[in-house]
Amino acid sequence: MHFIEIDLRLLAQSPLYIGTGHGFGGILDGTVVKDAYRVGDQLRPRVCLPGSTLKGRLRHYFQHARQLLPHLSRPHNERTCRQQLSAQCCAECRVFGSKLRQGQFRFPDAPLLPELTTLDGNALTVLQITQRTGTRLSRSRRVVKEKHLYTIEAATEVLAFKTTINGEMGLATLNTDALNAPEVVLMLLACRLMERIGGFKTVGLGKVKTTVEQVRVNGQASLNGQEDVDGRLRSLWVEGSENP
Numbered sequence: 089m090h091f092i093e094i095d096l097r098l099l100a101q102s103p104l105y106i107g108t109g110h111g112f113g114g115i116l117d118g119t120v121v122k123d124a125y126r127v128g129d130q131l132r133p134r135v136c137l138p139g140s141t142l143k144g145r146l147r148h149y150f151q152h153a154r155q156l157l158p159h160l161s162r163p164h165n166e167r168t169c170r171q172q173l174s175a176q177c178c179a180e181c182r183v184f185g186s187k188l189r190q191g192q193f194r195f196p197d198a199p200l201l202p203e204l205t206t207l208d209g210n211a212l213t214v215l216q217i218t219q220r221t222g223t224r225l226s227r228s229r230r231v232v233k234e235k236h237l238y239t240i241e242a243a244t245e246v247l248a249f250k251t252t253i254n255g256e257m258g259l260a261t262l263n264t265d266a267l268n269a270p271e272v273v274l275m276l277l278a279c280r281l282m283e284r285i286g287g288f289k290t291v292g293l294g295k296v297k298t299t300v301e302q303v304r305v306n307g308q309a310s311l312n313g314q315e316d317v318d319g320r321l322r323s324l325w326v327e328g329s330e331n332p
């Protein structure tokens with residue numbers, strides 16, 4: 089087994105709407121997800137990106153990555169993947185799991201960068217949230233499309249988050265470079281491609297810049313920084329196009 093860790097940094101490039109879900113009766117619950125952090129004996133709210141949101145978005149970009157490097161994995165197919173043993177599933181099922189089995193990767197929540205939480209509590213409260221008001225078409229009415237007004241909270245574009253996604257992988261031989269495993273290559277490309285997260289994307293929210301800070305294999309730093317990762321991806325790209 090190889091243990092892979094990928095340190096990610098997400099820099100907001102526009103306000104982000106990471107909602108807590110929809111309220112009852114189609115009324116939008118317009119607040120952003122927050123966790124709490126401790127300052128002295130006080131708990132303060134802090135905007136955070138839930139792991140489940142990250143996982144969903146990365147899965148979307150992973151599918152895109154697989155289309156760009158199709159020699160690395162067959163596409164996901166609900167029926168054939170269901171009949172396979174775990175090791176023979178498509179890379180997407182191995183990484184993210186399916187209805188029948190757990191994925192090999194974990195996606196912890198991404199809190200704010202620690203340096204941002206050292207700001208004065210009031211400053212952070214003001215800094216991290218902005219209000220957005222607008223109208224959008226109601227999707228629930230098919231005949232008459234009605235515009236309705238919404239006001240939502242959004243995380244501001246000055247925020248940055250970090251997390252470490254990690255996973256265990258069995259490779260055919262221990263001598264195989266874990267960084268060449270399709271799961272890892274496609275995941276690194278998915279991170280590279282992830283430039284949108286959260287809701288209200290059509291009104292310009294949710295732009296994000298994702299960078300890989302470090303990749304560790306069994307605790308050893310194997311790639312340092314996005315340039316290193318990009319170099320790696322570029323070489324695979326060239327190899328991939330030579331041997332489709």
Ligand SMILES: [Zn+2]
Nearest residue numbers: 164169178181
């Ligand atoms: Zn699959």
